Amino acid sequence: MEADETDLDRHPHPHLAVDVALLTLHERALHALLLRRDAAPFAGAASLPGGFVHIDESLPDAVVRVLREKCGLHGVFVEQLFTFGDVGRDPRGRVVTVAYYALVPVAALAAARATGELTLCRLDVPWPQTQGGPVRALDANGKPLRLAFDHDVILGTTVQRLRGKIDYAPVGFELLPPQFTLLDLLEVHQAVLGCPINKDSFRRRLLASGLLAPTGRLRANVAHRPAALFRFRRKGRGKGHA
Amino acid sequence: MEADETDLDRHPHPHLAVDVALLTLHERALHALLLRRDAAPFAGAASLPGGFVHIDESLPDAVVRVLREKCGLHGVFVEQLFTFGDVGRDPRGRVVTVAYYALVPVAALAAARATGELTLCRLDVPWPQTQGGPVRALDANGKPLRLAFDHDVILGTTVQRLRGKIDYAPVGFELLPPQFTLLDLLEVHQAVLGCPINKDSFRRRLLASGLLAPTGRLRANVAHRPAALFRFRRKGRGKGHA
DNA sequence: GCAGCATATATGCATTTGGAAGATAAGCAA
DNA sequence: TTGCTTATCTTCCAAATGCATATATGCTGC
Structure with missing residues (x-):
């Protein structure tokens, strides 16, 4: 940072956006909340909810605003993922985006999905382990959707991050309702990791x-022995990581 | 991303920078390569090498340029760390910075340290495990330096990331010369993790x-049984992570 | 009300993994 | 050559994990 801002304003500088990969669990599979673009570029394609960062708002504030304005959501779990800044990633010009991921139980999306052009799309992860790479989003018929910008890579990075994190960080709970059984939680882990x-x-x-x-x-209305219901306890006495 | 760039250009938008937390191992302790600011703001304070992102360069390209221009370094290991965008983090105006961390063996810094105002400062990490928080940089006398901007937090996030990563990702090698003993590598891990x-x-x-x-x-010139020298083998046949 | 069903939960055991301690090896110095 | 120091190997033990089995429990159909 060698120059004054006044110097810098003489030159054009990149635009800054945030995009949110909002993931949930539906029918034992990872789904993303996507919206359909109706303007160029990528008109008709699916995209992550996102928006430009205002001059007077922090990055988390921008994310909260985007989730509220575009999805009608508030109070969801959000973490920063990665910043994507390839020169050609937006045909309109230079736009760097700070990607976040959000995790919500599917029940919390009922309101969001009623609002406008939002769809819940099942994710198809074509790579094992934490290898990484782009991810496909499928429509209701199981056909891959066209994804705008580099959003296939952002979704892939989200899954990669979750797979690397779920074994030692309490993120699985964010995809479940407040009360859940051990089998519910197991199925979350299996959906994220993609393996039994x-x-x-x-x-x-x-x-x-x-x-x-x-x-x-206990879990009610099951035709067998009901499982015990648990609640997530924050501040679990961590035992380090070594 | 709802508006055209032409719309957005009417409004001021945040500036975008990259900062590099360059870490190395010196005397069995983590050190950071810092430079002394001579202009306001934070004149006289120590800061990470950094610079604004040009309109036509990618984020990694900006990092490579900064490392070359400010430190005379090239070919070092670099990874993206986190993006810091608090509204007040730069008193000159709105500057969002994409922080990267770089790891180099200390021998590779001989040239860099000769060039100008760069100093290698020992890091003092005041928190255990992967708890996180700011980190102090000490001068040659062991006194904490004043750090510009939120660079104490960026350094802290770097150490936190390394601690979480070194157990399952081959990053320790980046801090060692091409040939090293198992004890060398162990000392790297101990310095990063801050525990035996x-x-x-x-x-x-x-x-x-x-x-x-x-x-x-074998390691030569030691007054005891010499240890075997190893080399880092890329593409080690990974065995998953579960 | 009762037998039976499907899954939850508990228990036991083999295998694997990591920590700790001792035994042995190999250079160098006196 | 003896002794010192650290490297490397071997052994043993405790903990974690995978697997198989046994028991528990609420519901359903009769």
Whole structure:
């Protein structure tokens, strides 16, 4: 940062946007909340909710505003993901975007989906483990949607981040309602990781983690022994990571 | 992204910069390469090498340029860290910075340190584990330096990221010369993590990881049994992460 | 009300993984 | 050559995990 802002204003500088990859769990699969663009560029394509950062708002504030204005959502879990700044990523000009990801239980989207052009699209992750790469979003018929800008890469980076994080950070809870069973949580992990998980060790590990608070209640209306309902306990006594 | 760029140009938009937290290992401790600011704001304070992003260069290109222009360095390991965009973080106006971290063996800095106002400052991390928070940079006398902008937080985020990553990603090698002993690598991990590590399990884990290629050579000029020298083998056959 | 069903939960055991300690090896110095 | 120091190897033990089995429980159909 060698020059005064007055110097810099003589030259054009990049525009700055935020985009939000909002993920949820629906029918045991990861879904993203996408909107349909009706203006060029990429008219007709699906895109992440996003918007330009105002001169007087922080990045998290911009994200909160975008989620409110475009999705009618508030109070959702949000974390910064990565900043994408390739020169050619927006045909309109130089736009650098700070991508965030948001996680919400699918029930919280009922209101959002009623509002306008939003659709919940199942994600198709064509790579294993945490390898990374773009991800496809499927329409109701299972056909891949055209995604605007580099949003396929942003979605891919989101899944990659979640896969690397879910084993040691309590992010799975953000995709579940306040009360859930261990099987619910297991299915979240399986959907994120894209592979089956050992049920017993998962149970033991989670019960020992101190992250679960028993509610004393049971899952109702199931034609078999009902599972215990748990609640996420924040500030689980962490045991380091080594 | 709802508006045309022509619309947006009517309004002022944030400036965009990159800052690089360049870390190395010196005397078994993490050090950062800092430069002394001679212009306001924060004149006299220490700061990360950084600069504004040009309209026609990608973010990685801007980082490479900054490292070349300000530090005389090229070919170093660089990864994106986090984007800092608080409204008040730069008193000159709205500047959002995409922070990167770079890792280099200390020997590679000989040239850089000769060039101008660069100093290698030992880092003092006042928090355990991966808790996070700002980090102090110490001068040659061990006194904390005044750090410009939010660069104390950027350095803290770098250490936090490294601590979370070094156990499962091959980043420790970037801080070592091409050939090194297992004890060298262990000391890198200890310096990053800020806590002692079990020597035997470290040896077993690393030898089994496939990341080390034996060179057949031994450390010379030591008054005891010399350790074997290894080389970092890229593309170690990863075994997933579960 | 009762047998039976499907899943939840608990228990036991083999395998694997990581920590700790001792034994041995290999250079150099006196 | 002896002794010192650190590297490397071997062994043992505790903890975590995968797997198989046994038991528990609420519901459904009769």
